[in-house]
Amino acid sequence: MNKQCLLCNNSILNSISLEFILSLKKQQVDYICKQCQRRFILIKHDDFCNYCGRLGKFKLNTCGDCNQWNQKGWSWFTCRSIYSYNDFMSTYMKKYKFNGDYYLRKVFSKQFFDKLNQKECLVPIPISKTTMHKRRFNQVHGLMENLKFQDVLLVDKQKNTQSHHNKKQRMAMQQIFSIDDRYMHLIVGKNVTIVDDVYTTGTTIRLAAAILKENGAKSVSGFTLAR
Numbered sequence: 629m630n631k632q633c634l635l636c637n638n639s640i641l642n643s644i645s646l647e648f649i650l651s652l653k654k655q656q657v658d659y660i661c662k663q664c665q666r667r668f669i670l671i672k673h674d675d676f677c678n679y680c681g682r683l684g685k686f687k688l689n690t691c692g693d694c695n696q697w698n699q700k701g702w703s704w705f706t707c708r709s710i711y712s713y714n715d716f717m718s719t720y721m722k723k724y725k726f727n728g729d730y731y732l733r734k735v736f737s738k739q740f741f742d743k744l745n746q747k748e749c750l751v752p753i754p755i756s757k758t759t760m761h762k763r764r765f766n767q768v769h770g771l772m773e774n775l776k777f778q779d780v781l782l783v784d785k786q787k788n789t790q791s792h793h794n795k796k797q798r799m800a801m802q803q804i805f806s807i808d809d810r811y812m813h814l815i816v817g818k819n820v821t822i823v824d825d826v827y828t829t830g831t832t833i834r835l836a837a838a839i840l841k842e843n844g845a846k847s848v849s850g851f852t853l854a855r
């Protein structure tokens with residue numbers, strides 16, 4: 629069976645063994661070739677920040693970013709990512725998001741299905757109305773295509789730019805998310821996992837976590853494709 633790699637267009641050769649045919653297992657579909665697969669760097673569970681999940685060796689397994697967040701008054705936040713963000717991932721993201729190639733969700737949606745705990749309430753990061761208008765899809769929804777998720781979060785809240793005196797007020801004013809009242813019951817007392825494509829500065833996911841916590845979620849953690 630010959631197929632083309634969605635990323636480099638080289639053909640993917642799938643050799644099926646007799647043993648496999650006899651096992652009656654459904655063949656796993658590959659969307660990208662082995663060479664492209666190797667260019668994505670998996671975060672293996674040995675050297676990484678215990679909080680944000682970033683790949684590397686850190687003192688007390690806590691990276692500088694996470695220490696800084698804590699010093700700024702934010703509570704510790706745990707997030708896990710499948711891959712380390714590199715140039716190849718950045719190219720993938722450009723093709724998927726900015727060129728709007730929705731089919732590219734297939735490259736990772738199986739891994740999302742395998743790795744996310746479906747007993748938890750899975751909440752994708754929403755995109756703004758402007759982005760939706762341009763892109764026509766939420767890239768996180770695409771990656772979660774095989775999962776049941778809840779669109780609890782709303783974005784587009786007007787940012788208040790006035791200066792505020794104390795830390796708590798400033799944090800509240802940065803908030804860009806709100807909760808869709810219709811789905812409030814889905815998060816109260818529940819373990820929630822926020823799902824995003826890339827963990828960049830960590831601001832977005834922390835703001836989302838803060839509002840979910842304030843509205844009664846029992847625990848909130850994060851999951852992203854890349855960090």
Ligand SMILES: [Zn+2]
Pocket residue numbers: 633634635636637638660661662663664665
């Ligand atoms: Zn390829």
Ligand SMILES: [Zn+2]
Pocket residue numbers: 677678679680681682690691692693694695
């Ligand atoms: Zn960290």
